[in-house]
Amino acid sequence: MEKYGLYTPRVAPQKEYFAAGHRACVGCGEMLAVRLVCKALGKETIVINSTGCIEIVSSLFPDTSWEVPWMHTLFENSAAVASGVESAIKVMQRKGKYADGKVNVVAMGGDGATLDIGMQALSGAMERGHDFVYVCYDNEAYMNTGIQRSSATPYGAMTTTSPPGKKSIGQQTWKKDMPAIAVAHNIPYVATASPAYPFDLMEKVKKAAATKGPAYLQIFSPCPTGWRSAGEISVKLARLAVETGAFPLYEVENGKYNLTMDFEKLRPITDYMKPQGRYRHLTESDIVLIEKKLHEQVQELRDKSSR
Amino acid sequence: MVKITIDGRQVDAEDEQTILSVAQREGIEIPTLCKHEAVKPLGTCRVCMVEVVQDGKSRSVASCIFKAKEGMEVKTDSDVAKEARINAVQTLLERAPNSQVVQDMATRLGVQDVSTTSTSTEKCIQCTLCVRICEDIVGVSAIAMVKTENGRKVAANPKNKTLTCIGCGSCAYACPTGNIEMIDADGIRTIKNWDGKFEIAKCKTCGNYLAPQVQLDHIKNTYGIDVDVAVCRSCSA
Numbered sequence: 001m002e003k004y005g006l007y008t009p010r011v012a013p014q015k016e017y018f019a020a021g022h023r024a025c026v027g028c029g030e031m032l033a034v035r036l037v038c039k040a041l042g043k044e045t046i047v048i049n050s051t052g053c054i055e056i057v058s059s060l061f062p063d064t065s066w067e068v069p070w071m072h073t074l075f076e077n078s079a080a081v082a083s084g085v086e087s088a089i090k091v092m093q094r095k096g097k098y099a100d101g102k103v104n105v106v107a108m109g110g111d112g113a114t115l116d117i118g119m120q121a122l123s124g125a126m127e128r129g130h131d132f133v134y135v136c137y138d139n140e141a142y143m144n145t146g147i148q149r150s151s152a153t154p155y156g157a158m159t160t161t162s163p164p165g166k167k168s169i170g171q172q173t174w175k176k177d178m179p180a181i182a183v184a185h186n187i188p189y190v191a192t193a194s195p196a197y198p199f200d201l202m203e204k205v206k207k208a209a210a211t212k213g214p215a216y217l218q219i220f221s222p223c224p225t226g227w228r229s230a231g232e233i234s235v236k237l238a239r240l241a242v243e244t245g246a247f248p249l250y251e252v253e254n255g256k257y258n259l260t261m262d263f264e265k266l267r268p269i270t271d272y273m274k275p276q277g278r279y280r281h282l283t284e285s286d287i288v289l290i291e292k293k294l295h296e297q298v299q300e301l302r303d304k305s306s307r
Numbered sequence: 308m309v310k311i312t313i314d315g316r317q318v319d320a321e322d323e324q325t326i327l328s329v330a331q332r333e334g335i336e337i338p339t340l341c342k343h344e345a346v347k348p349l350g351t352c353r354v355c356m357v358e359v360v361q362d363g364k365s366r367s368v369a370s371c372i373f374k375a376k377e378g379m380e381v382k383t384d385s386d387v388a389k390e391a392r393i394n395a396v397q398t399l400l401e402r403a404p405n406s407q408v409v410q411d412m413a414t415r416l417g418v419q420d421v422s423t424t425s426t427s428t429e430k431c432i433q434c435t436l437c438v439r440i441c442e443d444i445v446g447v448s449a450i451a452m453v454k455t456e457n458g459r460k461v462a463a464n465p466k467n468k469t470l471t472c473i474g475c476g477s478c479a480y481a482c483p484t485g486n487i488e489m490i491d492a493d494g495i496r497t498i499k500n501w502d503g504k505f506e507i508a509k510c511k512t513c514g515n516y517l518a519p520q521v522q523l524d525h526i527k528n529t530y531g532i533d534v535d536v537a538v539c540r541s542c543s544a
């Protein structure tokens with residue numbers, strides 16, 4: 001349950017920094033997440049954006065959805081460019097050539113850009129200790145180029161490059177634990193978030209921005225096109241992913257884990273999988289195996305949280 | 308429509324538009340604490356002070372409530388404005404020495420030494436934003452500013468016979484200093500500041516926590532919504 005629920009939306013900030021009218025698919029959970037992230041970051045923000053759906057749908061010439069300074073990078077190097085932006089601001093402030101005060105330097109990329117091709121740049125930026133936030137929007141595949149698998153694609157899911165068939169279950173590897181990799185860099189703040197829990201998401205973004213040094217956020221981003229699901233249930237799917245244990249919400253502050261959303265009983269994973277075509281081929285025993293693994297992962301997080 | 312000068316720029320302002328709102332439109336930064344877009348501004352914290360020159364007379368005013376007038380000259384960065392803000396934030400430091408937000412604001416406004424000898428743990432700047440939100444937005448007027456030995460603090464509204472707080476947290480969310488502590492644990496929501504304890508209802512179908520029962524009752528009573536609000540969104544179709 002989210003702490004701020006029924007009444008608080010009326011006192012949430014109204015101002016948007018990611019404008020409507022972008023070209024994302026109907027029901028895109030990724031753009032909903034971007035919108036909430038930008039709302040929480042506010043005006044004093046510079047966004048450095050890897051190639052991927054977000055960049056494509058938000059910047060069709062001559063239009064832009066961005067109401068903060070925005071820079072498009074290659075697929076792989078948003079963290080490296082963000083390092084440069086952050087260092088440049090520091091130097092220029094020292095020389096009195098840039099207004100004093102805090103600027104949020106925020107790199108953004110998809111799961112492909114983050115967990116696969118951009119991980120080296122991200123690792124370097126985290127290691128160097130830049131004062132920046134990295135936001136990974138996790139829609140669990142390379143969606144912009146037509147639903148190819150990434151290392152964030154969950155075990156068993158169908159993509160165009162992990163097709164299920166006689167000899168394949170679909171994606172054959174378990175989802176890479178990128179937040180744990182970020183934690184292993186000993187950075188001060190790591191968290192997962194979901195647009196189904198908007199206040200929790202915005203709190204985490206604010207915490208990440210206020211953190212001195214690197215902060216890593218991984219945000220669950222339902223993709224109706226890639227997941228073969230109905231556009232109108234994206235938020236529901238995002239909530240079910242949390243309630244079933246498919247995408248647990250937690251934060252890690254200075255190495256200390258805290259499960260931010262927990263349930264006395266996790267929902268059956270079928271509640272989450274059934275509405276998605278990408279899991280349609282799975283057999284009952286496949287599902288039992290997946291559910292067991294997910295429950296173990298949530299339990300591990302619980303154990304770490306209570307330490 | 309009126310014409311004013313702000314930091315040397317000639318600009319138009321709507322009738323009744325506040326200086327703060329004109330400045331924000333023009334991209335001029337003015338600090339604020341007690342101003343919230345959801346409720347009418349009251350000008351209680353005074354960190355938004357600016358200098359205004361009218362008919363040759365200069366004075367400092369709170370920009371979140373002061374309205375633009377024809378021919379007025381506004382200086383948001385003058386010595387008069389800066390001093391007024393420093394005075395304001397020093398008052399807030401005395402009121403709420405334990406507030407990190409106030410200390411950060413003081414540093415930002417140029418106060419050299421924000422340390423305090425006070426042992427007070429107070430975080431409240433007595434801005435009344437929480438009271439205004441509870442009254443105007445939530446509509447239950449559960450809290451009020453009450454007198455204490457050393458000033459005022461937020462507490463249960465003495466005009467109500469019983470606590471009318473529904474534990475919605477709108478006040479806690481909006482409070483600029485994080486003074487209102489709301490914690491959910493073991494099925495109970497607690498708001499420490501006025502001893503609010505609220506049982507959190509569970510979804511009838513899956514058993515997961517749903518929302519404080521008083522909030523569900525309040526929705527039923529206030530809006531006459533006769534749906535079965537005791538089922539969570541994942542369980543309802």
Ligand SMILES: Cc1ncc(C[n+]2csc(CCOP(=O)(O)OP(=O)(O)O)c2C)c(N)n1
Nearest residue numbers: 051052053075110111112113141142143144
């Ligand atoms: C070096 C390089 N390889 C491949 C591409 C083509 N490409 C553009 S976006 C993209 C996939 C993006 O996937 P992800 O990062 O998960 O973002 P999403 O579109 O899913 O939001 C690919 C492969 C590229 N731009 N650069």
Ligand code: SF4
Nearest residue numbers: 431432434435437482
């Ligand atoms: S509790 Fe917060 S919002 Fe309420 S008067 Fe104090 S500082 Fe202002």
Ligand code: SF4
Nearest residue numbers: 441472473475476478
């Ligand atoms: S939590 Fe209670 S006091 Fe605060 S706004 Fe809601 S009803 Fe009012």
Ligand code: FES
Nearest residue numbers: 350352353355371
């Ligand atoms: S913001 Fe104007 S007085 Fe507080």
Ligand SMILES: [Mg+2]
Nearest residue numbers: 110111141143
């Ligand atoms: Mg992706």
